Amino acid sequence: MSSPPTSSPIDPSLPLRAKGGDRQAFAQLVELCYPRSLRFALHMVGNREDAEEAVQDTFVRVYHHLGRFRDDGRFEPWLFRILANRCRTVLDKRRRHAEVIQYGDVPDRGAPTVVDGPDWMEEIHKVLATLPVEQREAFLLRHVEELAYEEISAVTGVRLSALRMRVKRACDVLRMRLAEVRRDDR
Amino acid sequence: MTDERDVVIEAVRGTLRASVADEADPRAVARILSAAWAAPAPSRWRRWLDAWHLPVVSRVGAAVVAVIALAAGFVARGVLPNRAVAEPMAVTGEFPVPVVPASDPRSSAVSTQFVFEAPAAQSVALVGDFNAWVPTAAPLVRLPSGVWTVTVPLMPGRHVYAFLVDGARLEADPRASAAADADYGRPSSVVMVPGR
Amino acid sequence: MSIALRLVRSSIRGATLAVGLLLASPIVAPALGAQAPTVSPAQPVRLAIPDAKTRQAVEREIARAVGRGLPPAPLVAKAMEGVTKQAAPDRIRSAVASQAQRLEQARGLLAPTPSEAELVSGAEALAAGIPGAMLKQVRAAWPAQSVVMPLDVLTELVARGVPPKQALERVVTLMRRGATAGQIAGLGAAVQADVAAGLAPDAALEVRARGVMSLLPSPAAAAALAPSGRRP
Numbered sequence: 001m002s003s004p005p006t007s008s009p010i011d012p013s014l015p016l017r018a019k020g021g022d023r024q025a026f027a028q029l030v031e032l033c034y035p036r037s038l039r040f041a042l043h044m045v046g047n048r049e050d051a052e053e054a055v056q057d058t059f060v061r062v063y064h065h066l067g068r069f070r071d072d073g074r075f076e077p078w079l080f081r082i083l084a085n086r087c088r089t090v091l092d093k094r095r096r097h098a099e100v101i102q103y104g105d106v107p108d109r110g111a112p113t114v115v116d117g118p119d120w121m122e123e124i125h126k127v128l129a130t131l132p133v134e135q136r137e138a139f140l141l142r143h144v145e146e147l148a149y150e151e152i153s154a155v156t157g158v159r160l161s162a163l164r165m166r167v168k169r170a171c172d173v174l175r176m177r178l179a180e181v182r183r184d185d186r
Numbered sequence: 187m188t189d190e191r192d193v194v195i196e197a198v199r200g201t202l203r204a205s206v207a208d209e210a211d212p213r214a215v216a217r218i219l220s221a222a223w224a225a226p227a228p229s230r231w232r233r234w235l236d237a238w239h240l241p242v243v244s245r246v247g248a249a250v251v252a253v254i255a256l257a258a259g260f261v262a263r264g265v266l267p268n269r270a271v272a273e274p275m276a277v278t279g280e281f282p283v284p285v286v287p288a289s290d291p292r293s294s295a296v297s298t299q300f301v302f303e304a305p306a307a308q309s310v311a312l313v314g315d316f317n318a319w320v321p322t323a324a325p326l327v328r329l330p331s332g333v334w335t336v337t338v339p340l341m342p343g344r345h346v347y348a349f350l351v352d353g354a355r356l357e358a359d360p361r362a363s364a365a366a367d368a369d370y371g372r373p374s375s376v377v378m379v380p381g382r
Numbered sequence: 383m384s385i386a387l388r389l390v391r392s393s394i395r396g397a398t399l400a401v402g403l404l405l406a407s408p409i410v411a412p413a414l415g416a417q418a419p420t421v422s423p424a425q426p427v428r429l430a431i432p433d434a435k436t437r438q439a440v441e442r443e444i445a446r447a448v449g450r451g452l453p454p455a456p457l458v459a460k461a462m463e464g465v466t467k468q469a470a471p472d473r474i475r476s477a478v479a480s481q482a483q484r485l486e487q488a489r490g491l492l493a494p495t496p497s498e499a500e501l502v503s504g505a506e507a508l509a510a511g512i513p514g515a516m517l518k519q520v521r522a523a524w525p526a527q528s529v530v531m532p533l534d535v536l537t538e539l540v541a542r543g544v545p546p547k548q549a550l551e552r553v554v555t556l557m558r559r560g561a562t563a564g565q566i567a568g569l570g571a572a573v574q575a576d577v578a579a580g581l582a583p584d585a586a587l588e589v590r591a592r593g594v595m596s597l598l599p600s601p602a603a604a605a606a607l608a609p610s611g612r613r614p
Contacts, residue, residue, distance in 0.1 A: 023223070027327050030218050034210035043202055056218050063222035121205065124198055143195065144202045175194045315502075318459040319466040342567060343503065344534035356467060363574050366541065368509045369460065369477035372467045378538060378571040381531065381564035 015075045019066040026066075030059055033076070036145060037083055043140050044087040046129060050094070054086040061086075077147065077154040084137055084155055091133060127177045131170055138163055139170035212329050216299060219327050220337040295339035296379050302349045302359065305332025312336050313356075314347025314374070321350050342381035348374035431461065436471030440478050447482040452489070453498045456505065457481055484508045491517040492529065503533035510537045516550045523557040531563035535570035542574060543583035552591040559598045569594050 010032060017025035037058065041051035061082050069078055128136050134156070141152045142163075149160050156163065300312050310326040316338070317323035326334035326349070334349075346365045349357050358364060359375035367373055431437040444457045460481040464474035488504025489496060491514050496504065504517055520529050520536065532553050539549035556566055569590050576586035 023219075023325075024328070026222070027215070027219055030215050031210045031330070034215060034218075035206050035208060038214075039202070039206040042206065052214060056214075056221060059218045060222045120197075121201055124201060140202070143199045171195055174198055175192065178198060179194050313466050315459060315463075318455075319463040321466060341499070342563070343499075343530050344506070344538050344570070350466065363542070363578055366510070367467075369480060370464055370467045370469045370473060372469075376538065376541070376574070378534070378567060378574055380567045380571060381562070 010075050012075070015066070015069055016071060018063075019069055019071075026063060029062075029075070033079055034059075036076075037079065040080065040083060040140055040145055041087055043125070043128060043144065044084075044133075044136060045090045045094075046125060050090050054083065054090050058083040058086045074151070077151045080141065080145070080147065081155045084141075087137075088133060123178060124174075127174055130177075131173060134158075135166045135170040135173075138166035139174070142167045143171075212331075212333070212335065213299065215329070216327065216335040216337050217297070220297075294381065295341055296381075297337050298340045298377065298379055299335060299337040300326070300347070300349075300359070301361070302326060302334045302357075303332065304334055304349075304351055307334070307351050309352055310334040311350040311353075312338065312347060313350050314345055316340055316345050316347070321353065340377070340379045342379050345377050345379060346374050347377065348372075431465055431471070431474065433471045436474055439471075439475045443475060443478045443482060447485070450482075450486065452482060452485050453501065455498070456485060456502050480509075481505060487514060488517065492521050496521075497528060497530075499530045500528060500533070503530045503537070507533050507537045510540050512536060512540055512546055512550075516546065519550060519554055520557070523554045528563070531567050532557055535566050538570045539573060539583070539587060542577045542586075544573070544587050545584065548584055548587065552587055556591065556594055556598070559595065559601065561594055561598055565594050565597070 010029070014025050014029050014032075018029055034055065037055045038051060041054045041058075042048065045051050045054060058079070062079060065082075069075070128139075131139070137156065138152060138158075141147045141155060142149070147155065149163055152158075152163055153160055158166075302310055304310055307328075310328075311321045312324040312326060313319045313321055324336050324338050326336040328334050347359070349359065351357055356372060356374075358373055362375035362377060365374050365376040431440060440461050444454050444461075447457055448454050457478050460478050461474055464477055469477070484505035485501050487508060488501050492500050492504050507517060508514065516536070517533070520532050523529075524532065536549055536553050539553070540546050553566065553569075556569070569587075572590045572593075573583070573586045576590070577583050581589075
């Protein structure tokens with residue numbers, strides 16, 4: 001498998017040039033940020049189609065709101081804030097749809113086959129799907145996208161202490177449910 | 187608080203991080219750029235408004251007013267000279283594209299991607315019967331590989347088009363069938379867009 | 383003719399054009415406005431033809447066409463096509479005139495009330511050398527439904543080298559047998575691809591038409607549905 005998307009910082013001049021109307025700069029921003037954005041969305045919403053839609057929607061919003069991006073701000077937290085909101089919207093829509101049309105057995109929409117491969121990924125996704133949205137989001141931002149807690153606070157608007165608690169709880173659940181799976185595999 | 191990572195979390199982290207390839211899918215990027223550029227890029231005026239968080243005049247409204255003025259201009263026959271060429275930061279394709287985007291369920295327009303290889307070019311534009319052959323309506327975006335691309339919504343049917351390279355050289359699409367040109371004798375290309 | 387009368391006639395023509403342009407504004411606005419940066423609404427923009435004489439001649443041509451009830455947008459597009467293709471001024475003027483003529487001809491052939499899209503597709507078919515009588519037959523096959531797709535496919539088949547009579551026969555047969563616009567479009571795209579891959583155009587059409595035909599209801603069932611009851 002190719003190397004994972006890196007978390008190296010975006011050249012700060014790119015968002016500024018894009019803000020100034022430079023389309024090439026915006027195109028470069030999209031190219032650089034797309035893989036990480038897709039990865040986050042994929043693990044938040046659980047299927048590729050919804051994830052791609054959320055990511056596309058996010059970049060269109062980024063483009064239209066570049067005027068509000070502070071010149072001294074960091075781009076990724078700003079991007080992730082919009083993306084996280086889009087993902088939550090997708091999840092809300094899905095939940096409402098499920099509530100409207102289903103009674104009794106609700107098919108497990110949160111269990112995707114994102115990667116046709118080892119059951120391990122499926123298991124991870126199953127567990128992620130059981131986490132409350134805010135815990136899943138905090139875990140992914142911290143441990144997968146490797147944002148600092150201060151940046152996650154900027155993304156979510158939540159206090160640092162509450163964030164650490166969310167991440168800790170997510171880790172506890174993942175550890176508990178997946179340790180068994182790993183033991184079984186050995 | 188101690189670092190929560192341990193063997194299980196590390197394994198989860200590793201798997202999730204590796205789940206997406208490093209390189210962006212160019213088609214996805216092209217779709218995003220087309221969607222974002224379906225409305226004009228922010229003008230200086232808009233950016234000034236944004237900075238003050240003031241509401242922005244509807245783009246459709248502005249276009250309608252401009253067209254009314256345009257019609258009045260024809261009546262008067264006293265047109266003013268063309269404005270100066272756009273500054274680097276000003277907008278091209280100023281007015282909203284008239285076709286309703288394919289993402290709108292009411293529309294029968296189909297998102298159609300065009301691709302053109304021109305690593306040495308500075309600019310490539312898609313011109314055709316669907317955008318009145320106006321060079322600023324559908325600029326292509328250059329990907330790092332030197333391939334240019336744009337995705338536009340097209341109504342089902344037959345469309346004739348070409349690529350305008352560096353604002354001067356009109357080229358047919360080597361990947362498409364040729365269209366004869368009874369009026370101007372400059373061959374272009376044909377795309378048949380299926381109905382939905 | 384007195385100056386006053388000339389002015390009045392000029393104003394009427396201009397006003398008619400203005401109305402026509404307003405109606406066609408979704409197409410005209412990007413065509414004529416796109417060259418200008420942040421336009422302040424009060425300032426008009428002109429047709430982007432550098433040569434003044436040509437521009438005026440084209441404006442007159444368009445105004446005349448609008449006066450005859452033709453849509454201005456396809457004519458503006460034809461003019462802009464010439465500009466982008468760097469055609470000589472005279473060529474642009476005569477291309478616009480030819481397009482106006484074809485639109486008018488198509489209007490008669492696709493009567494009683496063809497849409498603008500049908501007019502444009504009809505004009506393209508005529509430009510490709512398809513005889514007017516064939517447009518009438520296409521219309522007759524689908525009197526109440528848009529014939530944009532059958533006309534476009536007919537144009538494309540002929541452009542690929544299919545003899546016009548054979549192309550018309552196949553397309554009209556499919557229309558009468560109940561094929562959808564989408565199926566007819568699929569036929570056109572498939573033949574286009576086959577010819578590009580090296581197949582003979584007429585052979586490609588036969589194969590693909592047979593394929594679409596196999597998906598359609600039997601002639602008896604189609605005849606029961608068709609208003610004219612004409613056998614294919």
